[in-house]
Amino acid sequence: MTRLLVLREQLKLLCSKYEIYLIPIGKFLTAMFTFLIINGNIGYMEKLAKFPLVIIMALLCSFLPLNFIIIMAAGLTLAHLYALSLECAAVVGILFLLMFLLYFRFSPKDTFVVLLTPICGALGVPYAIPMTMGLIGSPSSVVSVGCGVVVYYILDYVKDCASALTALDAEGMTSKFKTVIDGVIGNKAMFVMIVAFAATIIIVYFIRRMNIDHSWTIAIIVGGLANILMLLVGDLVLVTNISIIGTILGSIFAFAFVKVLQFFVFNLDYTRTERVQFEDDEYYYYVKAVPKITIATPNKKVKKVSASKETAEERVVRRSSATVQRSENAVSRERKTASSQQARRADGVRSTTGTGEAMRDEMLKERAKRYVDNHSK
Amino acid sequence: MINEERVKLMTRLAAYEEGEGKRNEAIGSYFRGDYLSLQIMKSIIYATISFGLILGLFVLYDSEFFVQEIYQIDLIQYAKNIIFYYIAFTAVYTVISYVVYAFRYRKAKKRLKVYFNNLKRLQVLYQRERKDKTQ
Numbered sequence A: 001m002t003r004l005l006v007l008r009e010q011l012k013l014l015c016s017k018y019e020i021y022l023i024p025i026g027k028f029l030t031a032m033f034t035f036l037i038i039n040g041n042i043g044y045m046e047k048l049a050k051f052p053l054v055i056i057m058a059l060l061c062s063f064l065p066l067n068f069i070i071i072m073a074a075g076l077t078l079a080h081l082y083a084l085s086l087e088c089a090a091v092v093g094i095l096f097l098l099m100f101l102l103y104f105r106f107s108p109k110d111t112f113v114v115l116l117t118p119i120c121g122a123l124g125v126p127y128a129i130p131m132t133m134g135l136i137g138s139p140s141s142v143v144s145v146g147c148g149v150v151v152y153y154i155l156d157y158v159k160d161c162a163s164a165l166t167a168l169d170a171e172g173m174t175s176k177f178k179t180v181i182d183g184v185i186g187n188k189a190m191f192v193m194i195v196a197f198a199a200t201i202i203i204v205y206f207i208r209r210m211n212i213d214h215s216w217t218i219a220i221i222v223g224g225l226a227n228i229l230m231l232l233v234g235d236l237v238l239v240t241n242i243s244i245i246g247t248i249l250g251s252i253f254a255f256a257f258v259k260v261l262q263f264f265v266f267n268l269d270y271t272r273t274e275r276v277q278f279e280d281d282e283y284y285y286y287v288k289a290v291p292k293i294t295i296a297t298p299n300k301k302v303k304k305v306s307a308s309k310e311t312a313e314e315r316v317v318r319r320s321s322a323t324v325q326r327s328e329n330a331v332s333r334e335r336k337t338a339s340s341q342q343a344r345r346a347d348g349v350r351s352t353t354g355t356g357e358a359m360r361d362e363m364l365k366e367r368a369k370r371y372v373d374n375h376s377k
Numbered sequence B: 001m002i003n004e005e006r007v008k009l010m011t012r013l014a015a016y017e018e019g020e021g022k023r024n025e026a027i028g029s030y031f032r033g034d035y036l037s038l039q040i041m042k043s044i045i046y047a048t049i050s051f052g053l054i055l056g057l058f059v060l061y062d063s064e065f066f067v068q069e070i071y072q073i074d075l076i077q078y079a080k081n082i083i084f085y086y087i088a089f090t091a092v093y094t095v096i097s098y099v100v101y102a103f104r105y106r107k108a109k110k111r112l113k114v115y116f117n118n119l120k121r122l123q124v125l126y127q128r129e130r131k132d133k134t135q
Helices: A002-017 A019-042 A051-063 A067-084 A086-102 A108-123 A128-136 A141-160 A162-171 A173-185 A188-208 A215-238 A244-264 A312-349 A354-376 B004-028 B032-061 B063-069 B075-134
Strands: A274-279 A284-289
Touching: A002 A019, A019 A051, A019 A067, A019 A108, A019 A141, A051 A067, A067 A086, A067 A108, A067 A141, A067 A162, A086 A141, A086 A173, A086 B032, A108 A128, A108 A141, A128 A141, A128 A188, A128 A215, A128 A244, A141 A162, A141 A173, A141 A188, A162 A173, A173 B032, A173 B063, A188 A215, A215 A244, A274 B004, A284 B004, B004 B075, B032 B063, B032 B075
Parallel strands: none
Antiparallel strands: A274 A284
16 A cells, blocks of 8 residues: 555656646547547548548647647547538537537536547446546536537447438438437437436535545445446336446446546646746746655664563663653752752842851752652652 | 745746636626626527527428428417527526526635735735835
């Protein structure tokens, strides 16, 4: 465990040190991975599905804001769908527009979840998304995750029915629209998934905010179980053909995935290095403010095992000598304070009678003796 | 001579200005009523476009029915229904946006207050420095 903690601290250090390179690399990899998944699943426009083009687009995304990846991914998806059928592209385009107009103007940051949900779905860990969003997001994440689920199921539907949609060419535009919209609206599994994910996010969110020990772990476990339960009930009620074993295995995998993520990413409390510039009347300041980071190294305890064992008698002698030493120290301390008090008083009164001093000495000695006796007892 | 305390404060202020500060300042430049009315107007426009898109999808979905039954449909009643749905949709969306933006305005104002307090502190530091220089 200590090694893991040290590793985490080192990761934190690495992040803040090479942040300037790591962020573009991260964006590049995310964009490339996203575009490859889109091309792999619905790559109907062959011109766009070429690897060099993917690299160029990903490179472009690495220097632009994060939301640009989402715009590029949406554009790429629509282009591929257009190559398959205009109606399909129109329906998906309208759905994208509705999401952007109605929801993402409130929280542009949440847009990334819409991208991550289909990616996690394609990777086989869709259940990790509601758990993660419950841990780091808020109840409003329900909407973004819901949108992500809709996108995932639409693309999944298009992928499955591509040949059927192409065959409908002869029947005209209206029947194609009807088929696509029916396919999207009539997908019961999608609605069950949206409800289960929404409930999971809310459960995880409220449990992780509770004032109890290990609230995060409990939240993940309870959220995962609730998710499985709701999917099973949904499957029984609506006959959605959701694989039960797949759900359980997926939830276990998602639990492990979120636990690792929680340890290495969420607890990083990684504060950014700030680079700012400003000026006053005399100077231009180019400031790089680096947050203080300390690496917690494991505490090494050195335990000495002495060869000779002291007897009980020796121990008693050692202790009593220590007590005597302490009492002697106390006597000397008391004498010092008494003499200083005396000096202070002498400054004011100047009583210099010999008998007085002798009496005071006597009194001090007596007090010291009493102190020693009390302590030696 | 560089005043360390002042540089620290200025760094913090500059970091805030570059990040969250930009957005908060944009919000803070409005009066509450103006800001909320602007956002509500935007919401109504967005809701109208969205409703139009949904209606368009619905018409495309049911286009065969429309073509066949256009003369049998009570068009005035149909239009009334559509207007009712439009008003309900827009009203719900506008109320949600009002709540969200009212909350956002309050939060931004609170942050700006802290920012202005820090600016005052900076001014005090400047004045103190100038006084030291003149002495």
